Amino acid sequence: MESWLKTGRLTSGKRISDSSLNSEPPAVCIENISENVPGSSGLLNTQDPSAGLNIQHTITKRVATQEKTSSKKRRYDxxxxxxxxxxxxxxxxxxxxxxxxxxxxxxxxxxxxxxxxxxxxxxxxxxxxSVSFFERHKEVRRTGAAAIQKFVKTDNENATEASFLLSYKIAPAGKPHTIAEDLIKPCMTEIVTCVLGEEAAKKVSAVQCSNNVISDRIHKISDHIQDELISRLKTSEMFAMQLDESTDVVGLSILLVFVRYPFGGSIEEDLFLCTPLETNTTGEEIFKVID
Structure with a gap:
C-alpha cells in the first residue's frame, strides 16, 4: 500500500503511466479507498507518510469487522x-x-x-x-452416563443414610467412635458376603464410618434433634418443665431440665437442658441458667 501511494500508481482505479511519474504531482486522488474514511476529503497527500498508514489501518479494521460479523452459529444436524x-x-x-x-x-x-x-x-x-454402528456407541454412552447418575443418587444416598444410622446407635451406647471402623464394619462385610454375596458386600464397604466421620455425624444428629424439639415447642399450645439436680463423678452439680408437650395425639417427654451449675444451686441461679 505504501509503495503504491508513493509511486502514485493507484488513482480512481486507473493505472498511471511510467512517463507521468516524473511530473511528481502534489496530490493523488484515491476516491475508491478514502471516500468512506472518516475525516477524509477524497484527496491524499503523498508527501504525508502517515496518511497511507491511516488508510491501511482503517481498511484492515473494516475487513476484520466484516469477517467477525459474517461468522454465525451452526446447528447440529x-x-x-x-x-x-x-x-x-x-x-x-x-x-x-x-x-x-x-x-x-x-x-x-x-x-x-x-x-x-x-x-x-x-x-x-x-x-x-454404517450409521447404526455409531448409534450403538451413542446409546452405550447415554446408558453409561445414566448408570453413573443412578449410582450417585441412590447408592451414595443409601450409604450416607447407613452411616448416620450407625452413628445414631454408637452415640447412646457410649462406645468409642473407632469401634465402627475397627469392629462393626469388618463384621458387617463378612456377614453380608456369606449371606448375600460379594456384590452386596461392595455396597456395605462403601459406608463411611471412620473416627472423624462418626464424630461429625453425631454432632449433626444432635443439632437436628435440638432444632426439632424447639420447633415442636414453638408450635404446641402448652408445655410443662420439670427440673432436677444431679451430681457427676467429680462432684459438680448438674441441672437437668425435662419438658413435656402434646404432639401427635400423645404426650411426649424429652430432655431439654443439661448444663453444670458453676456457682450454687439456689433458685435464682437456676432461673438464670434456664432463662
Missing amino acids: ESYLSFGFVPVGMTENSDGQCVICNKIISNSSLVPAKLKRHLDTNHPELKDK
Missing part, C-alpha cells in the same frame, strides 16, 4: 452422526463430541468436511462403518 459426532453442551448452537474418542469440536468447526477429516485421520478403521 442428525447427519453428523454418520461421522461419529453427537451434540454436547447447549441445546441450541451446541458443540460436537466424538463418540469414539470423546473429543469435542467447537460449534464454528461443526461442518461435514472437518468432521469427516477427524474420522479419517483419527479413526481410519471406522470410516466405512
Whole structure:
C-alpha cells in the first residue's frame, strides 16, 4: 500500500503511466479507498507518510469487522452422526463430541468436511462403518452416563443414610467412635458376603464410618434433634418443665431440665437442658441458667 501511494500508481482505479511519474504531482486522488474514511476529503497527500498508514489501518479494521460479523452459529444436524459426532453442551448452537474418542469440536468447526477429516485421520478403521454402528456407541454412552447418575443418587444416598444410622446407635451406647471402623464394619462385610454375596458386600464397604466421620455425624444428629424439639415447642399450645439436680463423678452439680408437650395425639417427654451449675444451686441461679 505504501509503495503504491508513493509511486502514485493507484488513482480512481486507473493505472498511471511510467512517463507521468516524473511530473511528481502534489496530490493523488484515491476516491475508491478514502471516500468512506472518516475525516477524509477524497484527496491524499503523498508527501504525508502517515496518511497511507491511516488508510491501511482503517481498511484492515473494516475487513476484520466484516469477517467477525459474517461468522454465525451452526446447528447440529442428525447427519453428523454418520461421522461419529453427537451434540454436547447447549441445546441450541451446541458443540460436537466424538463418540469414539470423546473429543469435542467447537460449534464454528461443526461442518461435514472437518468432521469427516477427524474420522479419517483419527479413526481410519471406522470410516466405512454404517450409521447404526455409531448409534450403538451413542446409546452405550447415554446408558453409561445414566448408570453413573443412578449410582450417585441412590447408592451414595443409601450409604450416607447407613452411616448416620450407625452413628445414631454408637452415640447412646457410649462406645468409642473407632469401634465402627475397627469392629462393626469388618463384621458387617463378612456377614453380608456369606449371606448375600460379594456384590452386596461392595455396597456395605462403601459406608463411611471412620473416627472423624462418626464424630461429625453425631454432632449433626444432635443439632437436628435440638432444632426439632424447639420447633415442636414453638408450635404446641402448652408445655410443662420439670427440673432436677444431679451430681457427676467429680462432684459438680448438674441441672437437668425435662419438658413435656402434646404432639401427635400423645404426650411426649424429652430432655431439654443439661448444663453444670458453676456457682450454687439456689433458685435464682437456676432461673438464670434456664432463662
